[in-house]
Amino acid sequence: MTDLYQSQRAMRRMRKQAMDRGVVAILDVGTAKIACLVLRFDGPGRLPAHEGVGSLAGQSSFRVIGAATTRSRGVQFGEIHAMQETERAIRTAVQAAQKMAGVRVDHVIACFSGARPRSYGLEGRIELTDSVVQEADVARVLAACDVPDIGPHREVLHAQPVNFAIDHRTGLMDPRGQTGNALMADMHLLTVEEQAVQNLAYCIKRCDLELAGLASSAYVSGISALVEDEQELGGACVDIGGGATSLSIFIKKHMIYADSVRIGGEHVTADISKGLQVPMHVAERLKTVHGGVVATGMDDREMIEIGGDTGDWEHDRRTVSRAELIGIMRPRVEEILEDVRQRLDAAGFEHLPAQQIVLTGGGSQIPGLDGLASRILGQQVRLGRPLRVQGLPQAAAGPAFASSVGLCLFAAHPQDEWWDFEMPADRLPARSLKRAIRWFRDNW
Amino acid sequence: MRRDPAPSRLAYRLERLWLRPLVRRAVRTGLPLVVAGAAAVWWASDPARVQTLRETAQEMRRTVEERPEFMVHLMAIDGASAELSRAVRETVPVDFPLSSFDLDLEAMRAEIETIDAVASAHLRIKPGGTLQVEIVEREPALIWRTVEGLMLVDAEGHPIAAAAARADWPELPLIAGEGANDAAAQALALFEAARPLSDRLRGLQRMGERRWDVVLTRGQRILLPEARPVAALERLIALDEARDLLDRDLTHVDLRLPGRPTLRLTADAMAELVRIRSLDTVGD
The missing domain is CATH 3.30.420.40 (ATPase, nucleotide binding domain)
Structure with a gap:
């Protein structure tokens, strides 16, 4: 677990570096296509607020300056199975996007849809020593979550705190500064197969790029295709891709479940x-x-x-x-949707207050899909397109680019994850210098 | 199925290298500069080539300079008398036709202004190939007698030319003495003040380079003070008009001490005075 913690923190550091430099690439490694977008971060406040343009969930802080798509090769079910081929495809996409942007990119944030994601709901509880919740307490409660056995050769891709509760008050977004006796946290843990992550990291490294972040495409297409109230009240995003259909369930602006159907x-x-x-x-x-x-x-x-x-x-x-x-x-489309229905049922989607289902991804462009889907998935089905972001070419604005656009938003406004908090001192190795320093800092 | 145009690893690396701003700038500007510099150095390493280049450049320069538009054919001198213009032509000998690029007007002007009779000179090249010299001559205001001979002097005391005889310049007042020309302005003021005495005035003599003597006919002299000589002279003239002082038998009127003008009589007059005085004393 510590190993992953370190590598995720390293990626987060890399992302900060890329933000400082102002240019970062987005790489969506799909089964049908590989899309690469080059983002330039200008910092917030480039548009004056009085013109009726707000922060737009961070969209105004970046601009797409390069976009390229290429036919994907060597990818099946959203997983890399022929490294050299995939590497060549990534090179093609990155080079074309760089050429359009006119700048060199060194950092890349990638997403993929396959690798058999598995969701876990975790729960942690601590007694507060000091009645006011500090940031260290949040770290402690996250560390106190009892991690299930995720199985061999699997890695944690996302570990997001989705809910905090103090004593009997639940549904807190940010418990810091509040008082109480016990702090509880719910965390959503998404694990994927280790091999897929390693293959992708290796391909990106072979292209002389630094991996500055990894995301599940179920998650990122959810943030781009679901509108705010769907994310808030409960909604599912079904991203029908080339080789895999990924689905994610959102409530209270947090992803609480993600899965993928290996048909596309x-x-x-x-x-x-x-x-x-x-x-x-x-x-x-x-x-x-x-x-x-x-x-x-x-x-x-x-x-x-x-x-x-x-x-x-x-x-x-x-x-x-x-x-x-x-x-x-x-029949095949029906099979996909039936499988999605099964997964949603397994996740308990029917218990959510609103049950909006949004179909997106390249496969959602089949005419008449919404009619078929509403028969299988329920009445509240709509076709979703990704948000508009600045500078995105028209060719990359369709539903097939939902996860690319979502990855842009993810890069601009990453969700707090478990590894963004300082590791509690008692989890550090007993003889480490870090532990001594932490103890010193906490006690003086 | 059509193959995707995937770049090779090397092409990809080179493309990324090319996108580095520093590399880009170095190749785009630095490399041509280095190549051009190296070529220039290699080319200049042979002195014969450099010599040829220099000669060619000079040749081109000459052909431009010697175009008829730039040629000067004659010198026209304005504002100078015939002999002065001859002197000017002798001072700056120019053999026409000549390119205007070869004329150093400033040096020529300095040269012309060394001639005593020239107050100032103004040179320019007029379109049509004429070197126009405009000269302001010095006007002789005084004639100065020195050990070497007579000299014409302008109002500022600058010597102009030697004069052959006093009779050539009868209208000019005469001054004499060493350093007399340095006080030419004062001399002119004195001559102006001495206008009532003009029929008797012979000239002014500078004494010891500090004060003036007015020399009159009959060997009379008026010794003026060093300070405010004009006022002293005017006082004397007023006295003369009232008492006919200068018509009397005296040789010098000494005004050097302003509070105490002194007369020097001739020997005869002195004897006469003594005799008259003795008569008075005898009479008593």
Whole structure:
């Protein structure tokens, strides 16, 4: 645990350095595409407040100066499985974004969707020695959370305090300065497979970049696609990506649950490819141009040429009706949504005060998806697009870039995590100099 | 499927290196400067090439300078008498035609102003290739008799030229004595004051480079004081008008002590005076 604590703190330090330098890159390593955005931080207050433009949740403090997307290679289910290929794809994206921005970036904040995320709710309780809650007490209560057995070869990706309670008052955002006898904290712990994190870190290191932060794409697409009241009252963000569909549940502006379904848009494409016996890229084009999930009578008459270049006339002149295409796509989309439903049920989503479900990600652009989703997931379903951020090109404003934009917001306003607080002295190694210094500082 | 144009590791590294501002600046400005500097040094290492370059540059300069627009053909002298202009031409000998770049007007002006008769000179090159010399001549105001001979002096006491004879300049008042020209202004004021005596006035003599003597006909002298000589002279003239002082038989009127003017009589007059006085005493 200490090892992770150190590496996360190192990343946080790196992020601070990048902020000081003013330029940081965002890297969304997806199954279908790798997106790289270059952000420039100008510091707050560039826009005067009286013009009706507030801080916009920190969006006004940065600007996207470079954006590039490339087809992803070597990534399956949101996890890297061919390092060299992925490294080349990352290089392509980073170089193009750097070229557009005209500056060199050294720090990169990355997110990925796969690696089998697992959520844990943790609880900690301490008796307050001094009746006023200090920052050290917050650190102590977080350290007092009993960590479950997360299993071998797994690592903690997020460990966010989501709720504090003092005595019988709960739902506190920030307990510092309040008085009471006992402090309790709820923490949300998200663990992922160690191998995926290591592979990603290695790829980024091979590109001469410094990893300044890691996030789960479920979390970051949630912060960009859910509007404020959905985050506050309870909402789920379903990011239908290429190889994995990640979902996150938010309440009181904190993520309380995240999971991922290992089916995505590429599986739909693969189904079309198999069903119509066409290559993957033709299947992808058919899906994006003619695809849908709700067939009508009109679709029986709409014939699509699926083409081919075998030289066999019969084979190359095949046509298929749109209804057939929809017939191939729909079961897979339904499967995705059923799986999402299962995960939401397992997480107890129905107990939330509001149950807004927001579909985002590249897969959410299938026509008629919202109708199908409301049948499976419940009535409160909408399609979400990421927030607009300054300087983002129009091409990168679609739902497929929800996690990229969310990562920008995450970079500008990171959530406090467990490792942002000083480690309590009794957790440090018994003979360390740090412990002595801490003891000295606490007692004088 | 089309291949993605992924950059090679080396290309990627070079691109990132190129995005460093320092490297960029060094390559964009530093490298050309270094190359140009090195080329210049290599080129200048052979003296023959440098010599050729210098000669070519001089040649080009000459061709520009010797264009007809810049040539000066004649010198025109204004405001000087014929002999002075001859003297000026002798002082600054210029063989025309000549490029105006080769004329040092300032030096020529200094040269011309060393001529005694020139008060100031103004030189310029007029369009059309004329060197215009405008001269302000010194006006002779006094004639100064020295051991060497007669000298014309302007109102400021600056000697102009030697005069052959006093009769050539009858209208000029005469001064004499060492250092007389240094007090020319005072001398002119004295001559102005001595206008009532003009028919008897021969000139002024500087005594010991500090005061004036007014020399009149019949060997009479008026010894003026060092301070305020004009006032003393005016007083004497008033006395003369009242009592005909200067018509009497005396040789010197000494006004050097302002409170005590003294007369020096001729020997005859003195004897006469003694005789008259003795008569008086005898008469008593």
